[in-house]
Amino acid sequence: MIYRTDYHIHSKFSDGKSEPVDYVAPAVAAGFKEIGFSEHLTLFRGSLDWSMNASQAKPYLAHIKALSMNVKDIKIRTGLEVDFFPGKEKEIHSFLRSINLDYAIGSVHYVGDLTVDNGRDFYKGKDIDKLFGLYFEHVTAAAASGLFDIIAHCDLIRIYGFKPSSDPEPFYRKLAKSFKNHDVAFEINTNGRNRPIGDFYPDRRFLRIFKEEDVPVCVNSDAHMPSRLGQYFDEAYELLKSVGYSEMAVFENRERYMIPF
Numbered sequence: 001m002i003y004r005t006d007y008h009i010h011s012k013f014s015d016g017k018s019e020p021v022d023y024v025a026p027a028v029a030a031g032f033k034e035i036g037f038s039e040h041l042t043l044f045r046g047s048l049d050w051s052m053n054a055s056q057a058k059p060y061l062a063h064i065k066a067l068s069m070n071v072k073d074i075k076i077r078t079g080l081e082v083d084f085f086p087g088k089e090k091e092i093h094s095f096l097r098s099i100n101l102d103y104a105i106g107s108v109h110y111v112g113d114l115t116v117d118n119g120r121d122f123y124k125g126k127d128i129d130k131l132f133g134l135y136f137e138h139v140t141a142a143a144a145s146g147l148f149d150i151i152a153h154c155d156l157i158r159i160y161g162f163k164p165s166s167d168p169e170p171f172y173r174k175l176a177k178s179f180k181n182h183d184v185a186f187e188i189n190t191n192g193r194n195r196p197i198g199d200f201y202p203d204r205r206f207l208r209i210f211k212e213e214d215v216p217v218c219v220n221s222d223a224h225m226p227s228r229l230g231q232y233f234d235e236a237y238e239l240l241k242s243v244g245y246s247e248m249a250v251f252e253n254r255e256r257y258m259i260p261f
């Protein structure tokens with residue numbers, strides 16, 4: 001039986017629709033062994049309606065810790081999805097050092113002042129080739145920063161279906177090497193299926209590249225409501241098996257362990 005985990009979940013503490021406790025019964029019913037909350041946390045941007053800032057982290061973590069103590073049927077992990085900004089590694093590092101997590105997910109949502117997943121308008125009038133190059137550069141830097149245990153949706157820039165004019169495989173090769181060299185996991189993010197792109201992140205054509213580099217992997221839903229917990233996971237596990245994966249990464253106290261599946 002697969003040791004099911006889902007480490008990428010949002011509740012009302014950031015932009016999710018439900019309270020953390022609302023996820024527990026559905027997760028147990030779906031046979032999960034562990035779930036983890038990974039609320040958005042964005043430094044350097046003041047207060048945002050979709051993401052916590054540094055001052056909101058401690059009450060959130062205390063809430064999840066208390067929930068985990070009260071729940072016996074499943075392990076509840078404490079995580080964060082932290083926005084990565086190139087050049088701000090030191091500041092992010094000192095923030096992460098001040099809190100206790102089971103894992104830190106690093107995300108690139110921002111390219112410049114705006115996020116790449118907040119509407120097609122962002123792409124209007126922009127050079128898509130340059131944008132892809134820049135996005136992958138940021139994600140590669142996030143992996144190389146050593147700040148994170150998992151990198152989220154590593155090709156989120158695909159969200160609206162824009163494509164670079166040449167084969168993007170070199171982007172993925174460079175990315176996978178960076179993940180490997182800096183010992184960071186990637187995720188299959190099944191929520192891409194619910195977004196305009198209509199498929200998982202990363203692009204399934206390039207999953208074999210992550211396997212060639214033996215990059216550790218997690219399957220995550222990026223759920224913003226309990227009904228999406230573990231959505232499409234069986235398909236994701238099959239996809240991973242088809243390129244040769246036989247184990248998945250689990251986390252506790254910022255240590256990674258590998259579990260066969």
Ligand SMILES: [Zn+2]
Pocket residue numbers: 081107109152153
């Ligand atoms: Zn994200």
Ligand SMILES: [Zn+2]
Pocket residue numbers: 008010081152222
């Ligand atoms: Zn997320």
